[in-house]
Amino acid sequence: MNHAPRSAPSSPRPGTLRRARRRSTQFEFLLGLLSQGKAVFGIVILVIFLVVALFAPLIAPGDPSRLVARQNQPPSAQHWLGTTGQGQDVFTQVVRGSRVSLAVGFTVGFLITVLGLVVGMTAGYLGGMADGLINVFTNVFLIIPSLPLLITLASFLPPGILTITFVLTVTSWAWPARVFRSQTLSLREKDFVSASVVSGEGTPRILFSEILPNMMSLVVSSFFGNVIYAIGADVGLAFLGFENVTTVSWGTMLYWAQNNSALLQGAWWTFVPPGVCIALVAFGTTLLIYAVDEVTNPRLRNEKEITLVLKKFGIASRRATPVLRKPAA
Amino acid sequence: MKYLLRHIGLYLVAAWASLTLNFLLPRTMPGDPVTALIGRMRGRFSPAQIQALRVAYGFTNAPLWQQYLQYLSHALRGDFGLSISDYPAKVSTIISTALMWTVLLGVVVLLLGFLAGTVLGVIVAWWRGSFLDSILPGLFNFIGSFPYFFLAMLALFFLGFTLKWFPMSHAYADSLSPGWSWAFVGSVLLHLVMPAGTVILVSVGGWLVGMRSTMVAVLAEDYIIMAEAKGLPQWQIMFQYAMRNAILPNFTQFGMSVGFILGGQILTEIVFSYPGLGFYLVRAVTAHDYPLMQALFLMITLAILAANLIVDLLYVRLDPRVRTT
DSSP states (O other): OOSOOOOOTTSSSHHHHHHHHHHHHHHHHHHHHHTOHHHHHHHHHHHHHHHHHHTHHHHSOSOTTSOOSSTTOOOOSSSTTOBOTTSOBHHHHHHHHHHHHHHHHHHHHHHHHHHHHHHHHHHHHHOHHHHHHHHHHHHHHHHSOHHHHHHHHHHHSOOSHHHHHHHHHHHHSHHHHHHHHHHHHHHHTSHHHHHHHHTTOOHHHIIIIIIHHHTHHHHHHHHHHHHHHHHHHHHHHHHTTOSOTTSOOHHHHHHHHHHTTTGGGTOGGGTHHHHHHHHHHHHHHHHHHHHHHHHHOHHHHHHHHHHHHHHHTTOOOSSSSOOOOOOOO | OHHHHHHHHHHHHHHHHHHHHHHHHHHHSSOOHHHHHHHHHTSOOOHHHHHHHHHHHTOOSSOHHHHHHHHHHHHHTTOOOBOSTTTTSBHHHHHHHHHHHHHHHHHHHHHHHHHHHHHHHHHHHHTTTSHHHHHHHHHHHHHHTSOHHHHHHHHIIIIIIISOOSOOSSSSOTTSOSSSOHHHHHHHHHHHHHHHHHHHHHHHHHHHHHHHHHHHHHHTSHHHHHHHHHTOOHHHIIIIIIHHHHHHHHHHHHHHHHHHHHHHHHHHHHHTTOOSHHHHHHHHHHTTOHHHHHHHHHHHHHHHHHHHHHHHHHHHHHOHHHHHO
């Protein structure tokens, strides 16, 4: 992990030293991230979608649900992505729909990361009976399939974005909790934690300023993973009609495409754009996760460098172990 | 043995939890199945009949714990009452055929997806740095970014509707009657191609990337260098030495992903009108058919628990270390 353990209290002005060191590691982290094609590509995709979502009413003005033309018109100069089975403009809907899908995705992703952190760190740090109980609870939630549970829960509540956010948060915190628990367990055994226990630091301080900063990269990649999951689950639920079907989102667009049997009328332009947008957001986020992993995990970086070196010297990499042979005389 | 017992204990707790959830949900939320049924029949019931219905569905005025015990004993006997949308068909008969199709689709998807991903992962790790290695993980990651059901819609539109290569819905041709004839089995297989294929395509990437990274770690071990020094053939080192150890983390992942993939399969079933548990679950939800919905939720949970148990049993066979502890 990136952060150096806290400097010894006897060193001169420990505060400034620590701050300086932390800033430099953060800078290195960013630099490492930006030196990777993967990360830049992922960030660019994400930023484009976030900007579009933010300025949606400027990019595609007008009411997205308004009927503007004949139904199921193919893409044309006037309607860039054609019209839906009800005669709405697909381009306007895709742009405006990005707001709901991304908002739900990022909100739920944030909520379950925080919830997972609280549960996982509590269990991992306390250990003993508390850990045992929380762990059984987490595992039960993990093993009960989330989508059927989501569907069953959502069917009892009024359809809408709030319901989806609530139901998704309640059912999906278990996976991050498990990840954070095991990381806390392993960090708790490290010397710098024992040192701060001995020096008399309180539990909250140990948890938040000793353990948490040291698993920050895991928290970041877990957050992005949770966002991908949340966007997918939101779209799935909306596709089944659990979102208010009059709101415009990528999920409800797919719902209407399915229910107006757009497929059977050959209107591919009504369901391909929202789906491709979802996939692009998920793909960009996945790339970002890989890049974060590669920057923070030296083993992955080494492996890549070794492969590059082998390639450069033309040593066959089609073997279990690279073998150097003396060139035949 | 301890490992297995601990896991079986966990599954029992999970099964009990979903049973209890099933019991509590309709009783704490507004609206109950009997009111829904009465609404459906538009007041053609006398008060005595309504009371009889309440007894039949277990929604009496008895104390909650009595209802709970009665519910548990019914559930253990596999008696989930009568369907509301298909009144008076028994829920258990609807479920049994749906379960068969879901299990068929699920087994095909999980086995083929895992096999393909693992083998591709080994090959990519073997040829690391090659063209294949730079293309395959990224490609499958991209395909894996699509929601299961969206890829299903794409396949349905392009392969089913436009090109007419594969049938677009149901589990077998409507003109055939189920039986062990060549025509029927062939039709089932043909109807399986698109639902199974799309789920496999989405899930392969995860196995592939996981397998590749563990393979690369295992290939750095000393015993691999030893095997190479002994002059063993490459395929033997790859498949008998490295893969056997590298497959373990992937296999643990397999157990955890079963629920996720079967969940995605539910949506795929809807796109293809494949008559499995997911298809009926959504139909039950839209028809407010609570008894059917609860039984389906329970069935899906139990199916996933069973799949996890099988994975555990196999894991004990694969990894001798868990047998001794």
